[in-house]
Amino acid sequence: MLRLKHVFAVFAAGLFLFALAPTVASGSPARSSEAGVLAAVNAARVSRGLHALRLDLTLRSAARSHSSDMLRRNYFAHGAFPTRMASFHVRGRMAGENLAWGSGQYGQAGTIIAEWLASPEHRANLLSSSFSRIGIGVARGSFLGTAGATIVTADFAG
Numbered sequence: 001m002l003r004l005k006h007v008f009a010v011f012a013a014g015l016f017l018f019a020l021a022p023t024v025a026s027g028s029p030a031r032s033s034e035a036g037v038l039a040a041v042n043a044a045r046v047s048r049g050l051h052a053l054r055l056d057l058t059l060r061s062a063a064r065s066h067s068s069d070m071l072r073r074n075y076f077a078h079g080a081f082p083t084r085m086a087s088f089h090v091r092g093r094m095a096g097e098n099l100a101w102g103s104g105q106y107g108q109a110g111t112i113i114a115e116w117l118a119s120p121e122h123r124a125n126l127l128s129s130s131f132s133r134i135g136i137g138v139a140r141g142s143f144l145g146t147a148g149a150t151i152v153t154a155d156f157a158g
Contacts, residue, residue, distance in 0.1 A: 033138040034060075036109035037152060041126060041134060044113055050129055056157065059135025062088040063153040066097075067139040071151050074144060076101055085155070092133070092157035096125040100152040101143060107150030131156040 042052040062084060070076055078097055085095050100112045116122035125131070135155045143149035 031138070033109065033140075033150065033152075034136040037112060037136045037138065037154065038134065040109040040113040041136075041154065044117060044126060048127060050127060051132070053131060053134040053156070056133035056135050058088055058090055059133055059155040059157055060137065061135065062090060063135040063137030063155045064139075065137065066153040066155075067137040067151045070099075070101075070153075071139040071141050071143055071149075076144065076151075085157075090155070090157055094128075094130050094156075094158045096128065096131065096156040098122045098125050098152075098154040098156075101149055103146050103149045107140075107148075107152075112152055125154075125156055128156065128158070130158040133157045 038053075038055060046052055065088075066079070066084065076099065078099065081095075081097055098116055100115060101107070102111065105111050113126070116126050133156070137153045137155075139151045141149065143151060
């Protein structure tokens, strides 16, 4: 009987850890926001008959680095985009980038995608059939005098 209780206790502990896995795996709120932006980007594309973009880890590293740099240095700009893509060894015949920042509802994925779709330049990147890959980087903090800001970089390549 003691052995059965031990097996049950180990099983229950394993089940408890398994139940926590999605919370641990999702990491910080910024990382879950990246998944939300990716889902919203792909929903916008698929609803318009385009293929979904696949997450590219190299592009994600470049995007995360840029969002973090903008937050740390308190600026909002593309900067030397071609140089940054080269420094991360991004490959492809085309590359593009969308940026956004906001707080509250303006920092949420749905609002960001709606704003990008309303802007001809951002819409062109978002809906380009030439792009097949995306990397998204989200950083959060005080930014340009706004507490709780969300900064988003989306890097595209094809």
